[in-house]
Amino acid sequence: MADITSVLKEKRVFKPHKEFSRNAHVKSLTEYKKIYQASLKNPEAFWAGKAKELHWFKPWKKPLVWEFPNAKWFVGGKINASYNCLDRHLSSWRRNKAALIWEGENGEERVLTYQDLHREVCRFANVLKALGTMKGDRVCLYMPLVPELAVAMLACARIGAAHSVIFGGFSSQAIRDRINDARCKIVVTADGGYRRGAVINLKNNVDEALKETPTVKQVVVLQRTKEVIHMQLGRDHWWHALMSEASAVNEAEPLDSEHPLYILYTSGSTGKPKGVLHTTGGYLTQTAFTTRWVFDLKEEDVYWCTADIGWVTGHSYVVYGPLANGASVVMYEGAPNWPDPSRFWRIIEKYRVNIFYTAPTAIRAFIKWGEDWPRKHNLESLRLLGTVGEPINPEAWMWYHRVIGGKRCPIVDTWWQTETGAILISALPGATPLKPGSATLPLPGIDAAVVNKEGKEVPANSGGYLVIRRPWPAMLRTIYGDPARYKKQYWSEIPGVYFAGDGARRDEDGYFWVMGRIDDVIKVSGHRLGTSEIESALVSHETVAEAAVVGRPDEITGEAIAAFVTLENGHVPSEDLKDLLRSHVTKEIGSIARPAEIRFTDTLPKTRSGKIMRRLLRDIASGRETLGDTTTLEDFSVLARLRKEEE
Numbered sequence: 001m002a003d004i005t006s007v008l009k010e011k012r013v014f015k016p017h018k019e020f021s022r023n024a025h026v027k028s029l030t031e032y033k034k035i036y037q038a039s040l041k042n043p044e045a046f047w048a049g050k051a052k053e054l055h056w057f058k059p060w061k062k063p064l065v066w067e068f069p070n071a072k073w074f075v076g077g078k079i080n081a082s083y084n085c086l087d088r089h090l091s092s093w094r095r096n097k098a099a100l101i102w103e104g105e106n107g108e109e110r111v112l113t114y115q116d117l118h119r120e121v122c123r124f125a126n127v128l129k130a131l132g133t134m135k136g137d138r139v140c141l142y143m144p145l146v147p148e149l150a151v152a153m154l155a156c157a158r159i160g161a162a163h164s165v166i167f168g169g170f171s172s173q174a175i176r177d178r179i180n181d182a183r184c185k186i187v188v189t190a191d192g193g194y195r196r197g198a199v200i201n202l203k204n205n206v207d208e209a210l211k212e213t214p215t216v217k218q219v220v221v222l223q224r225t226k227e228v229i230h231m232q233l234g235r236d237h238w239w240h241a242l243m244s245e246a247s248a249v250n251e252a253e254p255l256d257s258e259h260p261l262y263i264l265y266t267s268g269s270t271g272k273p274k275g276v277l278h279t280t281g282g283y284l285t286q287t288a289f290t291t292r293w294v295f296d297l298k299e300e301d302v303y304w305c306t307a308d309i310g311w312v313t314g315h316s317y318v319v320y321g322p323l324a325n326g327a328s329v330v331m332y333e334g335a336p337n338w339p340d341p342s343r344f345w346r347i348i349e350k351y352r353v354n355i356f357y358t359a360p361t362a363i364r365a366f367i368k369w370g371e372d373w374p375r376k377h378n379l380e381s382l383r384l385l386g387t388v389g390e391p392i393n394p395e396a397w398m399w400y401h402r403v404i405g406g407k408r409c410p411i412v413d414t415w416w417q418t419e420t421g422a423i424l425i426s427a428l429p430g431a432t433p434l435k436p437g438s439a440t441l442p443l444p445g446i447d448a449a450v451v452n453k454e455g456k457e458v459p460a461n462s463g464g465y466l467v468i469r470r471p472w473p474a475m476l477r478t479i480y481g482d483p484a485r486y487k488k489q490y491w492s493e494i495p496g497v498y499f500a501g502d503g504a505r506r507d508e509d510g511y512f513w514v515m516g517r518i519d520d521v522i523k524v525s526g527h528r529l530g531t532s533e534i535e536s537a538l539v540s541h542e543t544v545a546e547a548a549v550v551g552r553p554d555e556i557t558g559e560a561i562a563a564f565v566t567l568e569n570g571h572v573p574s575e576d577l578k579d580l581l582r583s584h585v586t587k588e589i590g591s592i593a594r595p596a597e598i599r600f601t602d603t604l605p606k607t608r609s610g611k612i613m614r615r616l617l618r619d620i621a622s623g624r625e626t627l628g629d630t631t632t633l634e635d636f637s638v639l640a641r642l643r644k645e646e647e
C-alpha cells in the first residue's frame with residue numbers, strides 16, 4: 001500500500017454553495033448522515049422505497065433474498081426496463097421531451113423525443129422477434145455511438161433478451177470470443193462509424209468473427225457511413241429495410257425482477273474476459289436512484305455523459321439511469337478533439353448542457369491542449385461536473401473546477417465498477433464538502449469499508465482493501481456461465497465481503513481515497529485491461545517465448561502498457577519486431593490494448609516458485625528505483641540487465 005503520503009497532503013475542502021444546496025435533492029451533510037444511518041439500519045426498507053418509484057407490473061414479495069454470495073432483489077416482482085425508460089413517460093407531457101440529443105462526429109444532428117424513441121424501440125423489438133429472438137436469448141451489439149445502439153438495447157430489454165454490447169474498438173477475435181461465450185443468436189452492427197475523421201469499418205470485423213461463431217444465425221446492419229460492405233444472403237439484413245416493415249406496436253414483456261438484462265465483458269486479473277451479468281429490477285432501481293441523487297438531476301436539465309456505450313458507464317449513465325428518470329440525454333459519437341480540441345465545449349454551448357460527466361483521462365488531455373479551447377465557449381449552462389473511471393489527481397480536479405466549472409460547479413467523483421452496476425461512493429453535490437481527489441462518502445444503502453486481509457477495518461489514513469459488506473441491488477449476479485469463478489473472484493479473497501481489486505484509505509472524516517487497482521488490472525484511459533490477456537496475445541505470436549505486462553504511469557492515459565518480452569531462440573530483437581508485436585496485440589484484442597512500450601529481455605525476474613515479479617517490472621517500467629524485498633528473486637542479474645536495456 002505505497003503512495004499514500006503524497007495524497008495525504010491534500011487539505012483543500014470545497015463546501016457546497018448555499019444556492020445549490022437549497023435546490024438539491026439532499027441539502028446538507030447532516031441530512032445525508034441521517035439518511036445514510038437509517039439506510040444501514042434497514043437497507044431492505046431503504047431500497048424498497050427506491051424501487052417503488054419505478055413501474056412494476058406486479059409488486060415484489062421480498063425486497064431481498066441473500067444466500068451468500070447470491071442475491072435476489074425484489075423477488076416475485078414483475079418489471080420491464082424498457083417500459084420504465086419509455087412507456088412510463090408517454091402518459092405525461094414528457095412524451096414530447098427530448099430523450100436523446102445526438103450529434104455525429106461528422107456534424108449530423110438528431111433529436112428523438114420519448115415518443116420517437118418509444119416508436120423506434122417498439123419497431124426494433126418486433127424486428128428482433130421476427131428474426132426469431134426469444135425471451136432469454138442473448139443479442140450481440142457491436143455498433144458506433146448512435147441512437148440506434150440505445151434503441152437496440154431497449155428493444156432487447158423490451159422482449160427479455162439480454163444484450164451483450166461490445167465496444168467498437170475491439171477486434172474480430174475479441175468479438176468472436178465474446179459471442180461464443182454468451183452463445184449469441186443475433187448480431188446487430190453497422191457498416192461503420194466515425195472516429196477522428198476516419199471511418200472504422202465494423203462490419204468487416206463482424207464478418208471475420210462470424211467465421212467461427214456457430215450460434216449466430218442473423219445479422220442486422222445499420223447503414224451509417226455507406227461503406228461498401230459484404231452482405232451475406234440469408235444471414236445479413238439491412239436495419240432500414242426491416243424497420244420500414246415493422247409495426248410500431250409492441251407490448252413490453254412483464255419480466256421477473258431477476259431476469260437478465262445484459263452481459264458486459266470486462267477484464268480481470270486472470271484468464272479471459274468475464275461476462276458480468278446484470279439483472280433487471282435491482283439494477284434499474286439503483287441506476288435510476290443514483291442518477292437522480294448524484295447528478296442532482298432536475299426535469300429541465302440537459303445531461304451529458306461522454307462515455308461510450310460499450311462500457312458500463314454508458315449502460316448505466318447514458319441509457320438506463322437517465323432514461324428511467326425521463327432525462328434529456330446528449331450523445332456524441334466521436335473524439336473530443338475532432339476537428340479540433342474545442343469539440344466538447346462547442347457541444348456544451350450549443351445544447352446548453354447542465355450536467356457533464358467525463359473521465360480523468362479526458363480532463364488531463366484537455367489540460368494538455370490548453371485553456372484557450374474551453375475559454376472560447378460559453379460554458380455558463382453547466383451546473384454540475386462529474387468524473388469516473390480512475391482516481392483523479394487533485395491538480396486535474398482543480399483545473400476542471402476552475403476552467404470548466406467556473407468555480408461554481410460541484411464535482412462528483414464517482415467510484416464504482418462494471419460489477420457494481422451503479423455508483424457506490426460519491427459526493428451528493430448539495431450535501432457533501434468536496435476534497436479534490438477523493439470520491440468522498442458511500443451513498444445511502446452502501447456499506448463500504450477499508451479493511452485488512454482478515455476483513456478487519458483499518459484505522460483512519462491507513463491503506464487497505466476497499467470492500468462492500470452487504471449486497472446492493474445493482475450488483476452483478478454472476479459471471480456468465482461460471483458461478484464458481486464469481487464466488488472465487490469477488491467473495492473469497494476477504495472473508496464474507498465483496499472485494500474487486502481496489503486499494504484505498506479513509507481519512508479522519510471517513511472520506512474514501514481510492515488508490516487504484518492492486519491486482520493485475522491496468523487502466524488505460526479509464527479502460528480496464530487484464531495484464532494476462534495482453535500477455536496471452538503476445539505469447540500467441542510465433543516469435544515470443546514469454547511475456548510480462550505491467551502498467552506504468554502516463555500523464556494523459558493514467559497508465560500505459562509496458563511489455564517485457566522474451567523471444568524464442570533464433571529471433572533477434574529489433575524495432576520492426578516491436579511494431580509487429582504491437583500490431584499483433586491490436587489484431588488479437590483491439591487498439592486499446594496496444595503496448596506503449598516493448599522491451600526485449602533474455603529472462604524475466606521470477607520468484608523461486610516461478611512467479612513473475614511484476615512489482616519489480618513496474619518499478620523498471622516507470623523508471624523508479626527498486627525498493628522493497630528482492631530476496632526471493634531467482635536471478636539477481638536479471639534486474640541489472642533489464643535496467644541496462646533502458647540505456
Ligand code: WTA
Pocket residue numbers: 266311312313387388389390391392413414415416417418419439500501502514516517523526527528
Ligand atoms: C477505477 C468503471 C478512483 C477503480 C465505472 C475500479 C475509480 C475500476 C473511480 C472499475 C473513481 C472507477 N476513483 N478509481 N472515481 N471509478 N475507478 O469496471 O479501480 O471500467 O475498480 O468501471 O475503475 O472500472 P470499470
